Amino acid sequence: MAASQITDREPTKVAIVGESDHIVAEMAARIFADFADPQTINRAKDGAWKGPLWRALSKAGLPLAWVPEQLGGSGASLPDGFAVLGAAGRFAVAVPLAETLLAGWLLARAGLASPDGAMSVAPARPVNHITLGRDGTLSGRALGVPFASDAPHIAVIAEDATDVTVALVLAKDCGIDKGQTPAGDASNMVVFDRVKPLRRARAPAGLDCAALMLMGSVIRSVQTAGALEAILSLSVAYANERIAFERPIGKFQAVQQNLARLAGEVAAALAVSGSATDAIGQESAFDEAVFLEAASAKIRCAEAATEGAGIAHQVFGAIGFTDEHVLHRYTLRLLAWRDDFGNESYWAAELGRRVAQQGADEFWPMVASR
Amino acid sequence: MSSSLQFDQVRLPPECQSLRRDVRAFLAEEIANGTFDPHRPGHGDSYDRAFSKRIGARGWIGMTWPKKYGGRERSFLERYVVTEEFRVANAPVRLHFVADRQSGPILLKYAPEHIKADILPRICRGELCFVIGMSEPGSGSDLFAAKTKATKVDKGWRINGSKIWTSNAHVADYMLGLFRTSPATKDNRRHGLTQFLVDMKTPEITVNPIYQMTGEHDFNEVVFSDVFVPDDHVMGEVDSAWKQATSELAYERSGPERFLETFYVMLELIRALGAEPDIRSAEGLGRLVAQLHALRRMSVSVAGMLQAGKEPTIEAALVKDLGTIWEQKLPHRVRELTAFLAPEIGNRATLEEQLTFATTLAPKLTIQGGTTEILRGIIARGLGLR
Numbered sequence: 067m068a069a070s071q072i073t074d075r076e077p078t079k080v081a082i083v084g085e086s087d088h089i090v091a092e093m094a095a096r097i098f099a100d101f102a103d104p105q106t107i108n109r110a111k112d113g114a115w116k117g118p119l120w121r122a123l124s125k126a127g128l129p130l131a132w133v134p135e136q137l138g139g140s141g142a143s144l145p146d147g148f149a150v151l152g153a154a155g156r157f158a159v160a161v162p163l164a165e166t167l168l169a170g171w172l173l174a175r176a177g178l179a180s181p182d183g184a185m186s187v188a189p190a191r192p193v194n195h196i197t198l199g200r201d202g203t204l205s206g207r208a209l210g211v212p213f214a215s216d217a218p219h220i221a222v223i224a225e226d227a228t229d230v231t232v233a234l235v236l237a238k239d240c241g242i243d244k245g246q247t248p249a250g251d252a253s254n255m256v257v258f259d260r261v262k263p264l265r266r267a268r269a270p271a272g273l274d275c276a277a278l279m280l281m282g283s284v285i286r287s288v289q290t291a292g293a294l295e296a297i298l299s300l301s302v303a304y305a306n307e308r309i310a311f312e313r314p315i316g317k318f319q320a321v322q323q324n325l326a327r328l329a330g331e332v333a334a335a336l337a338v339s340g341s342a343t344d345a346i347g348q349e350s351a352f353d354e355a356v357f358l359e360a361a362s363a364k365i366r367c368a369e370a371a372t373e374g375a376g377i378a379h380q381v382f383g384a385i386g387f388t389d390e391h392v393l394h395r396y397t398l399r400l401l402a403w404r405d406d407f408g409n410e411s412y413w414a415a416e417l418g419r420r421v422a423q424q425g426a427d428e429f430w431p432m433v434a435s436r
Numbered sequence: 437m438s439s440s441l442q443f444d445q446v447r448l449p450p451e452c453q454s455l456r457r458d459v460r461a462f463l464a465e466e467i468a469n470g471t472f473d474p475h476r477p478g479h480g481d482s483y484d485r486a487f488s489k490r491i492g493a494r495g496w497i498g499m500t501w502p503k504k505y506g507g508r509e510r511s512f513l514e515r516y517v518v519t520e521e522f523r524v525a526n527a528p529v530r531l532h533f534v535a536d537r538q539s540g541p542i543l544l545k546y547a548p549e550h551i552k553a554d555i556l557p558r559i560c561r562g563e564l565c566f567v568i569g570m571s572e573p574g575s576g577s578d579l580f581a582a583k584t585k586a587t588k589v590d591k592g593w594r595i596n597g598s599k600i601w602t603s604n605a606h607v608a609d610y611m612l613g614l615f616r617t618s619p620a621t622k623d624n625r626r627h628g629l630t631q632f633l634v635d636m637k638t639p640e641i642t643v644n645p646i647y648q649m650t651g652e653h654d655f656n657e658v659v660f661s662d663v664f665v666p667d668d669h670v671m672g673e674v675d676s677a678w679k680q681a682t683s684e685l686a687y688e689r690s691g692p693e694r695f696l697e698t699f700y701v702m703l704e705l706i707r708a709l710g711a712e713p714d715i716r717s718a719e720g721l722g723r724l725v726a727q728l729h730a731l732r733r734m735s736v737s738v739a740g741m742l743q744a745g746k747e748p749t750i751e752a753a754l755v756k757d758l759g760t761i762w763e764q765k766l767p768h769r770v771r772e773l774t775a776f777l778a779p780e781i782g783n784r785a786t787l788e789e790q791l792t793f794a795t796t797l798a799p800k801l802t803i804q805g806g807t808t809e810i811l812r813g814i815i816a817r818g819l820g821l822r
Contacts, residue, residue, distance in 0.1 A: 295440070302819050316821040325819060326757070326812035329441065333754040337443040337737055338730040344445040358729060365726035414722030415715050421725055422713045426706040430524050433729060434456070434517075436447050 090131070090142055091149030097122045098157040104392045107160075116161050120184065129166040130180050137179045139170055147171075148288050148343040155292020158395040160251050162186055162213035164285050169221035172278060176232035176267040184217040186237070188256050192279045192408045196258055198224040198231045203260040212406055214254040215242050222258070223269065223278050230274045233263035247402035249395070277352040282407030283364035284346055287339035290367040290403055293396045294332040297378040300393065301325060305381055321381065328377040331370035338366045345436070355435060357420065361413040368410035371400035441751060443733075446740030452517045455510075459521040462494060466527070474526045475786050477700055477793040483565070483607055484528040491522075491529070492562030497536045501544060505552055506560030512743040516736065520692035526700055530604065535559045538688050539566035539612050546671040546680065547633065555610070569599040569613025569634070569658065576601070577810050579614070580626045580678065584660065586615035592666040593617070593632065598659045603804075605643045605656035608636045618675045626678035631671040638663050650796045688805060690738040690752035695731045695759030697801055698766045698794040702728070704787045705770045708777055720773040724766070731759050750818035757811045764801045767794035 101119035123129055131147045133139020142150075151164055162184040169185035189196055189208040196206030204224055214220060217237055224231045241257035302325060305316030315321050342356075342363035349356050375397035379386050386393040404410060421429055467474055471487055491497055496518045501507025522529050540559050543552055558564045575581035584597025595615055605611070611634040618628035634641075640663045646655040672680045702724060709717050734755050741748045771791055781787075802808045816822055 298819075299440075302821065305821060316816075319813075322816035322821050323809070323812045325821060326815035329750070329815050329819060330754050330758045333441050333443065333734060333751060334730045334758060336441060337734040338726075340443055340445045341733040341737075344447070348447075358725075361722070362726035362729040365723060366730040369723075369726075410723070410726075411719055414726065415719040416722065417725050418713060418718030418720065418722030421706060421721060422709050422718060423711050425711065426703045429703065429706055433725075433732060434520065434524075 088146050088149035090128075090146040091153050093126055094123075094128055094150040095153040095156070097126060097128075098153060098159055102157055102159055102161075104158055104395050108390070108392050108395055119159075120161055123161075123163060124182070129163055129184065130170045132167050132171040133174045133180045137174050137177075138182075139174065139180060144347045145343065148284075148347075151285055151288045152292040155289035155294075156296045158293055158296065158399050160249070160395075160399070162217050164289060165212050165217065168278075168282055168285055169219070171281065172221045172223065172232055172273075173234060175273050176269050178232060178234060178265055178267050181219050181234070181264075183219065184213065185219045185221055186211050186214045186217040187278070187282065188214070188220050188222050188258075189275065190282065190406055192276065192412060195275070196222055196224045197226050198229070198233070198266070199260065201260070202266070203262050204233060204235065204258040205260055206258050208256045208258070210245070210253050210405055211242075211256045212247075213252050214240075214256050215244065215252040219264075220256065222263070223273075223275050225275045230269035231266055232269050232273070233266035235261050235263050247398070249398035249402050251399070251402065253402070272351045279407045280352055280356065280360040281346070283413065284339065284342045284360045286403045286406050287335070287342060287360075287363040287367040290371050290400055291332070291335040291339040293400050294328075294335050294370060294374045297374060297393065297396045297400075298325075298328055298332045300396075301328060301378045301381045315381075324377050324380060328374055328381075331374040331377070335367045335370040335374075338363045354420075354432065358417070358432060361417045364408060364413050365410040365417070368404040371404055375400045441754070442741070442746075442748065443737040443751060444741050444744070444746075446513075446737045448513055448517065448736065449511075451511075452513055455514050456517045456521060458494075459496070459518055463521065463525045463527060466490075467525070472526065472528050475700070475704075475790075476526065477790045477797075482528040483531045483604075485531055485562075487528055488531040488562035490562070491532070492560055495560075497532050497562050498540050498556065498560040501540060501556060501560070505544070506557030513736075513739055516692065516739045520696065520732075523693055523696045524699055531565045531607065532559065532562050533693075534568060534604065535564055535566035535610075537691065538568070539610070541687065542612055542631070542671060542680075543633070546631070548668050551633070551668060564610065565604055565608045567602050567604045567608040567611045567636070567658075569602060569611045569615075571599065571601045573598060573600050573657075577807055580620065580629065582614055582616055582629060584613075584615050586617050586630060586632060586665065588617070589664070592664055593670070595632070595634070595660040595663040595665060598657055600655075600657050601646070602643075602656045602658045603654050605636065605658045606645060606653070610634065611636055611658070612671065614677050628675050629677040630674045631677040631680060632665050633669040633671055634663065634665055640664075648800075650793065685806075686738070686742060686747065686749050686752035689756040689811075690735055690742075690748075692732070692735055694756045694805075695728070695735065695763050698763045698798065699728075701767050701770045701787075701790050701794045704783060704790050705773060707783045708774050708781050708787050710781075714776075716776075717773050720769065724769060727762055731755065731762060735759070750815055753806075753811045753814045753818070756806065757808060757815065760801045761808065764798045767791055767798055771795070 101122050107115045127140030130139035131142035135141045165186045166184050169187045170180045173180050188211045190211045191209055194208045196204055220235050220237050222233045239261045243255045245254045247253045306314050308315050342359040345356050345359040385391050495508045499508045499510040500515050503509055572582050586593040586595045614629045617630040621627045640661045642659040644657040645653050647653050738748050738752050
């Protein structure tokens with residue numbers, strides 16, 4: 067479908083807009099509904115819809131929402147940005163909005179201005195490391211960098227024994243492969259071979275690679291919760307419409323039990339991701355409390371993604387497995403997001419180690435601290 | 437579409453955390469005095485009248501109720517903190533817990549003034565044990581199939597029949613029970629049940645013990661032979677108990693007791709693994725921590741929404757569904773995660789004793805207070821599927 071047709075199409079049939087106190091998020095949801103309706107773009111055989119969507123998002127100041135005005139952004143609050151990402155999850159948005167938000171946040175924390183256009187962030191996995199050489203260039207290898215091949219710029223955090231550096235590089239200066247997630251979104255290996263940054267600065271105290279992974283994990287958790295909300299709505303609506311054995315399949319207890327389980331996964335994801343965003347918004351540093359919240363959110367939301375995607379596909383049966391059906395736009399992204407910024411196994415091992423180090427007597431006080 | 441779920445981001449206010457310190461200090465003192473051993477499983481489920489009275493004296497029973505009935509007018513979040521601290525410490529709260537959680541609130545809503553003035557202050561002092569009279573032989577989850585009859589007589593009602601699986605009945609002072617006062621109607625099978633306050637010391641009541649597979653005695657059969665209940669002991673509207681049952685359920689279903697019942701095995705797991713667990717154990721522990729944290733945040737969120745006057749009915753049912761399944765699986769998971777530990781770990785005896793107890797107890801967790809199947813039916817209804 068050509069880009070010009072996108073603006074002419076019929077209004078969205080199913081509005082997937084959750085309750086929100088955030089005007090910014092409501093504006094974002096309207097843009098998603100107008101330019102990235104999952105049903106419409108699923109029918110489009112090319113990515114022509116992406117340009118108009120990105121322009122609308124940029125015009126609204128959303129990609130750089132977390133960048134203060136003096137650094138070129140729109141200076142929205144952390145809660146507003148997270149609410150936008152929840153809405154993006156409800157539409158399974160497949161442009162580097164979350165990545166640009168995160169990159170802008172990272173650069174701004176180090177006092178660096180953000181460029182126009184999309185950005186990604188490297189590294190995107192906690193087991194990858196990038197270093198800053200004495201000559202001021204960056205070296206290292208980052209796997210699974212989301213949308214790296216679609217973004218003109220990449221924000222980088224480089225770490226060595228003494229210093230943490232935040233840098234902005236041109237994507238074309240890096241080696242970028244053609245990797246994709248199961249959903250077809252770019253997810254690339256990015257090789258930094260003495261890449262000279264456009265600009266760089268020392269990271270402020272408390273901001274390191276681990277903090278970036280935690281922030282990225284909370285972002286993915288929020289998107290996951292949003293996408294899970296959407297597949298619950300879609301699944302319930304389908305179960306009420308689809309007739310088999312002479313009644314809607316939603317009248318069968320076996321199907322009801324499955325949908326109730328899906329609701330449980332959605333509930334857990336919403337509660338734990340919401341709690342983590344609240345913690346990040348309230349705490350000034352990535353301390354123990356934020357670690358528990360962010361790591362738990364990523365673990366639990368990834369588990370919910372696995373369970374939830376499976377249940378939704380079971381409810382839809384064969385039609386949900388087709389290319390033309392919209393379900394895979396959500397489920398494949400839910401599954402892919404599990405791997406970004408540390409998967410559930412990684413964070414579980416980290417969280418388990420930390421709890422073990424602190425010992426049994428400290429455990430409940432930590433859980434009950436808020 | 438009604439499938440939108442809401443979990444407000446609720447943080448416990450500062451007064452909750454200072455209350456928490458008071459509760460912990462009180463519990464530490466009781467443990468030091470030998471009232472109970474936090475490492476002994478099952479104690480959280482036992483009765484201790486003297487201990488309940490000391491808790492009452494601190495103002496921690498009926499603490500959200502009006503002061504004129506002995507309450508303290510504290511918030512529901514403050515009650516939440518007290519409940520979770522007692523549960524985590526394995527403190528014996530069984531005697532007063534049902535009265536505090538659900539019987540008191542029902543009396544507050546439906547009892548005549550003189551009964552409120554008489555009974556509520558005694559609950560607050562930790563003197564009274566309440567039981568719930570719902571299940572009968574032949575009607576468990578299907579509450580509205582109850583047959584035990586209350587027949588109108590001069591100045592009151594006469595009850596005949598029996599209730600079963602009645603926890604605490606052998607020590608209880610009062611029952612709040614559902615009894616059949618009319619037959620169900622054709623178009624409403626829930627019609628015809630009435631809620632009564634019954635004095636368990638009535639001589640025409642016989643309590644027969646039913647021993648459980650844990651070896652403990654908690655269940656009972658309660659037999660009513662011409663038990664007289666005066667008119668003023670009818671709670672709410674005659675024949676319409678079904679209208680009254682639903683609003684309290686959110687409180688009953690979403691509390692910390694719905695995921696912390698086997699929590700002691702998790703603490704023992706952390707002790708057993710030591711400061712440097714291998715990666716398999718660390719990952720397994722981390723996943724349990726994430727699940728627990730998520731459940732607690734859901735539960736606190738529901739508590740906050742209740743405090744704010746919202747009605748998070750589906751959210752509360754979801755907390756119990758996820759929470760009870762988690763606490764049921766927990767001992768099995770701990771067993772797997774401790775499979776490769778050296779035989780000489782310091783807390784092996786305690787760990788094994790707790791695992792044996794928790795494993796034996798686990799099957800009941802998804803049955804009591806609304807089975808998984810019933811909860812999922814409620815959730816499905818909330819989603820708009822029924």
